[in-house]
Amino acid sequence: MRIAILGAMPEEIEPLLEKLDDITRIDYADNRYFKAKYKGVELVIAYSKIGCAFSTLTATVLIEHFGCNMLLFSGVAGAISSELKIGDLIYADKLCKHDLDITVFGHPHGFVPEGQIYIYPDNDLISIAQKVAKEKNITLKEGTIATGDQFVSSSEKKEWIKDTFNADALEMEGYSVALVCDALNTPFFILRAISDSADGDAGVDFDTFMEKSAKVSADFILNMVDELS
Ligand code: ADE
Secondary structure, eight states: OEEEEEESSSSHHHHHHTTTTTTTEEETTEEEEEEETTTTTEEEEEOOOOOOOHHHHHHHIIIIIIIOOEEEEEEEEEEOOOOTTTTTTTEEEEEEEOOOOOGGTTTTTOTTTSSOOOOOOHHHHOOOHHHHHHHHHEEEEEHHHEEHHHOOOOHHHHHHHHHOOOSSSSESSHHHHHHHHHTTTTTEEEEEEEEEOTTTHHHHHHHHHHHHHHHHHHHHHHHHHHHHH
16 A cells, blocks of 8 residues: 655645654655655655646656555645634545636536536545544544635635535645546545635635644544554
8 A cells, every 4th residue: 555645735744744754755747755654554745736737747646656546635725614613624525626617618617528526535535534533533524625726815706616516615736636536546535624714814814824724634644544554
């Protein structure tokens, strides 16, 4: 078993790297990848850089070049659901792309021909996450995560995404990573801790809480690796 752990920003993977010994750095395709062994499990850890293009590239490299056969994503998200507060953990039970728009040709938002509006993560990994949450008494929510190539900082936009996709949280990489994993038959799991509420305060909240929330997510992911090992 070789597990990929992917974040978008350095802060999303640093809490993991800090806990691992004997890390080997490999530079490939304009990015760095960190190989380590943890409790007998081979890990390849990377941050993709922000957004769908970079995360598509990095997820593909992790699977096709580094031979990872499972991918866990760790990072932060903006809350859409009023039940999600800063620091809360949410995993995607499905993912969509809120800024994909060829509606002028009669297609629904988030859809292109031969694609799918929603992509679904691996059920076994979801069960493992639920088990970890139960054993460690951690509150873990589930919901639809909407991805797009924009930092959302407006209540109006957030409400539109909620109404159009019934989404609970939003971020900038999940759907593209899901698409790669789905196409390459690689089980995946997308976890996010809330850093802001995607409203007018989002920029300030993100700067204030991103690092702490990123660590909440990374710690949970490492607990999942414990369970998988
Ligand atoms: N990731 C964390 N907060 C976000 C937001 N408000 N918009 C997009 N991605 C995010």
